[in-house]
Amino acid sequence: MPGFSTRAVHAGQEPDRASGAVVVPIYQTSTFAQDAVGKHRGYEYSRTGNPTRAALEQCIASLEGGAHGLAFASGMAAEAAIMQLLKPNDHTVAVDDLYGGTYRLFRQVLEPMGLSFSFVDGSDLEAVERALTERTRMVWVESPTNPLLKLVDIEAVSKLAHAKGALMVVDNTFMSPYFQRPLSLGADIVVHSATKYLGGHSDVIGGTLVVNRDDLLERLAFLQNAVGGIPGPLDAWLVLRGLKTLAIRMREHDRNARLVAEFLAEHPKVARVFYPGLPSNPQRELARRQMSGFGGMISFEVKGGLEPARRTVERTQLFTLAESLGGVESLIELPAAMTHSSIPAETRRAHGVADGLVRLSVGIEDVADLISDLDRALAEA
Numbered sequence: 001m002p003g004f005s006t007r008a009v010h011a012g013q014e015p016d017r018a019s020g021a022v023v024v025p026i027y028q029t030s031t032f033a034q035d036a037v038g039k040h041r042g043y044e045y046s047r048t049g050n051p052t053r054a055a056l057e058q059c060i061a062s063l064e065g066g067a068h069g070l071a072f073a074s075g076m077a078a079e080a081a082i083m084q085l086l087k088p089n090d091h092t093v094a095v096d097d098l099y100g101g102t103y104r105l106f107r108q109v110l111e112p113m114g115l116s117f118s119f120v121d122g123s124d125l126e127a128v129e130r131a132l133t134e135r136t137r138m139v140w141v142e143s144p145t146n147p148l149l150k151l152v153d154i155e156a157v158s159k160l161a162h163a164k165g166a167l168m169v170v171d172n173t174f175m176s177p178y179f180q181r182p183l184s185l186g187a188d189i190v191v192h193s194a195t196k197y198l199g200g201h202s203d204v205i206g207g208t209l210v211v212n213r214d215d216l217l218e219r220l221a222f223l224q225n226a227v228g229g230i231p232g233p234l235d236a237w238l239v240l241r242g243l244k245t246l247a248i249r250m251r252e253h254d255r256n257a258r259l260v261a262e263f264l265a266e267h268p269k270v271a272r273v274f275y276p277g278l279p280s281n282p283q284r285e286l287a288r289r290q291m292s293g294f295g296g297m298i299s300f301e302v303k304g305g306l307e308p309a310r311r312t313v314e315r316t317q318l319f320t321l322a323e324s325l326g327g328v329e330s331l332i333e334l335p336a337a338m339t340h341s342s343i344p345a346e347t348r349r350a351h352g353v354a355d356g357l358v359r360l361s362v363g364i365e366d367v368a369d370l371i372s373d374l375d376r377a378l379a380e381a
């Protein structure tokens with residue numbers, strides 16, 4: 001099989017058969033002419049299938065080492081499709097540290113419809129095992145988690161899930177397939193917010209999922225079409241263009257983040273750094289085992305709590321104060337007040353997300369500039 005970077009540039013992206021276009025065209029069409037009733041050339045209607053989207057779906061499947069990919073209008077739309085595999089009374093075990101929007105989907109949309117959830121520390125295998133019941137149909141993990149960068153042993157948790165007949169879902173948004181391929185560790189479904197590293201340029205909202213099992217593809221493709229949370233051709237194309245440079249971008253994010261994390265770990269105004277690549281991180285061994293890099297995400301606590309943290313995020317100039325992550329530009333935010341504000345404060349604090357936690361998405365700018373930006377902001381805070 002060709003290497004990762006080769007597949008990122010070529011998988012699903014043969015020159016266009018009709019015109020020879022080297023880049024997959026944006027098939028901006030809602031419908032496709034049929035040669036006779038029921039006789040078509042592979043496409044009927046763009047909710048069901050569209051050639052630009054199909055190219056993206058093939059490419060992400062190849063990068064995750066899976067058989068089938070599906071693309072959605074957002075990470076949340078992809079997550080919602082996965083959850084529609086379940087029925088009322090089905091139980092899901094989810095990590096307690098996860099993107100606020102995922103928590104909101106589970107607690108505020110799906111629980112009222114009769115699904116049930118347990119939230120556990122995914123880094124504690126015994127806690128995961130205790131939470132599994134006869135009704136558990138799904139285990140949902142992020143690794144690393146958002147925003148505390150805790151790791152889940154994907155191989156071990158997949159085994160626990162499968163022993164109960166539950167599906168193992170991994171949100172691989174933070175690592176991207178360049179650094180971590182959950183299907184190879186036993187996961188059944190890999191989901192991404194393609195808005196992040198896959199797209200990579202903060203110019204599109206999208207989601208993808210990848211599976212190996214044909215029965216899962218069949219049901220999820222049915223849901224994609226029946227419920228309709230699909231991306232338009234232009235958005236699919238933007239993610240596909242982003243994928244071409246995923247490998248080189250991830251290497252730069254990783255290189256910069258290691259240096260930024262080391263700088264923060266030594267800084268007198270920083271109380272604590274959350275980053276799996278620091279030598280002091282207790283999960284470094286697991287990181288080395290299941291990831292081939294550490295990615296571009298770092299969280300840290302500023303000494304003195306919320307107020308100095310707020311001043312820090314408001315004073316950086318290169319790090320833009322904004323939600324989201326995974327783009328070429330560096331971003332900074334306060335999860336408690338921004339990306340994770342839909343989690344009740346008490347729950348958030350109980351899971352270890354301090355009000356003054358700062359989250360960085362380290363971009364691919366010159367790292368010396370990033371460090372001096374943080375240094376100045378911390379000094380002023």
Ligand code: P1T
Nearest residue numbers: 074075076099173193195206323324339
């Ligand atoms: O924003 P959307 O493309 O719908 O993806 C949702 C989502 C899913 N999974 C993870 C791990 C995520 O981080 C996100 C979105 N996260 C942010 C916007 C954020 O700033 O954390």
